[in-house]
Amino acid sequence: GVPVNPPVPDNSGGGGLPAATDGTGAVGQTQKAAQPVRTQSEDAVVQNQQHTPLFEHKLTMDWGISDTYYDRRQLQLSGFLALDAIFLGNINLGETKSHQVMADLDTRYGLTDRISVDVDVPYIYRHSNFIVGGAGGAANTVSDASANSSDIGDVNFGLYYEILKETNSLPDLVGSLRVKAPTGSSPFGIKLQQVDADNTNLVAPTKLPTGTGFWNITAGLSVLKTYDPVVLFGSVSYTYNIARSFSDISSVIGQTEPATVKIGDVVQFGGGVALAFSDKDSASISYTMALEPESQTKAPGGTYSKVPGSETTAAALTFGLNHVVNKHLTINGSVSVGLTPDTPNFVIGVRFPYTF
Numbered sequence: 001g002v003p004v005n006p007p008v009p010d011n012s013g014g015g016g017l018p019a020a021t022d023g024t025g026a027v028g029q030t031q032k033a034a035q036p037v038r039t040q041s042e043d044a045v046v047q048n049q050q051h052t053p054l055f056e057h058k059l060t061m062d063w064g065i066s067d068t069y070y071d072r073r074q075l076q077l078s079g080f081l082a083l084d085a086i087f088l089g090n091i092n093l094g095e096t097k098s099h100q101v102m103a104d105l106d107t108r109y110g111l112t113d114r115i116s117v118d119v120d121v122p123y124i125y126r127h128s129n130f131i132v133g134g135a136g137g138a139a140n141t142v143s144d145a146s147a148n149s150s151d152i153g154d155v156n157f158g159l160y161y162e163i164l165k166e167t168n169s170l171p172d173l174v175g176s177l178r179v180k181a182p183t184g185s186s187p188f189g190i191k192l193q194q195v196d197a198d199n200t201n202l203v204a205p206t207k208l209p210t211g212t213g214f215w216n217i218t219a220g221l222s223v224l225k226t227y228d229p230v231v232l233f234g235s236v237s238y239t240y241n242i243a244r245s246f247s248d249i250s251s252v253i254g255q256t257e258p259a260t261v262k263i264g265d266v267v268q269f270g271g272g273v274a275l276a277f278s279d280k281d282s283a284s285i286s287y288t289m290a291l292e293p294e295s296q297t298k299a300p301g302g303t304y305s306k307v308p309g310s311e312t313t314a315a316a317l318t319f320g321l322n323h324v325v326n327k328h329l330t331i332n333g334s335v336s337v338g339l340t341p342d343t344p345n346f347v348i349g350v351r352f353p354y355t356f
Contacts, residue, residue: 059355060108060353060354060356061105061107062352063106063351064103065102066102066347066350067101067348068098068100068102071097098129101124101126102124104120119156123150126148143196143198143199154183155183156181157179158177158178161174161176171225172223174221178217179218187209187213189249212241215244216241228276229276230276231273232272237267245259258299270286270289272318280325281323281324282322283321284322285318285320287318294310312342314338315340316337317336319334319336320334321334328356334347
């Protein structure tokens with residue numbers, strides 16, 4: 001009935017926290033005891049939600065593939081109102097269906113027990129189908145056109161710092177700084193052409209972009225707290241998009257329009273909860289919203305003017321499943337459902353982080 005190891009005295013400082021964290025002697029043992037013990041599935045949630053390696057690991061190779069589907073319909077009116085009640089002209093229904101398949105490799109390396117870096121390299125395949133009525137001058141006759149593109153996407157780099165390590169009373173707090181480079185093909189200057197000679201309403205791009213065309217910097221903060229078997233998490237971030245000059249932003253064939261473009265800076269926030277229902281399996285649900293103000297353009301020597309209709313509000317609900325295969329490999333699956341017109345209809349993805 002006598003313990004083999006006597007209890008370690010509490011050498012804590014203010015607030016009951018250990019006075020030192022060197023991991024040796026009584027003080028280090030006290031801090032270790034104060035940190036909650038996570039299951040393997042809870043560790044997978046931490047790694048997936050904070051997008052960082054577990055800091056005690058040195059190298060993680062995270063490969064993933066996702067399919068993003070977008071379907072939008074738009075009523076097109078070409079004419080005028082007579083007597084404020086009767087519309088004279090053409091009424092057409094336009095529809096765009098788009099699939100974007102992205103495969104990426106995110107390589108993460110833990111420099112210390114609090115600092116890690118990563119680089120994410122995506123490759124994107126896009127297919128879009130454009131359907132518009134008005135073929136042969138009849139509103140009920142439609143014609144369509146398709147476009148495909150595949151290329152590298154925008155490569156991004158990240159730096160993570162663990163501000164607070166989770167204890168029984170404090171959450172895990174991680175700050176991040178990410179930089180995205182415009183390595184993908186730009187959407188500006190892509191020309192629209194008439195595809196069907198019998199339908200002047202149907203115009204389609206000659207190719208599809210795989211990048212945004214801009215450098216941006218994102219500063220973020222994520223928080224996570226474990227209440228076994230529940231994990232609560234949340235995050236907030238601010239993305240600054242750097243203005244860039246383009247030699248041509250016009251979509252009209254034979255027309256060149258140089259301009260400087262500044263897209264709106266994005267504020268994103270969200271949160272969710274994960275439930276570990278076994279040592280190796282967990283499920284999660286989260287909500288994310290991103291707010292982006294109107295974009296602006298400026299002709300050479302001119303002043304900025306807003307782009308009408310460019311303000312967006314994107315919100316999505318994401319459901320995830322995590323399975324720990326072994327101490328090295330984890331499988332993370334997710335389904336994201338768009339809640340606003342500015343959000344894709346759905347995104348289905350699966351990731352395979354492997355930790356060495």
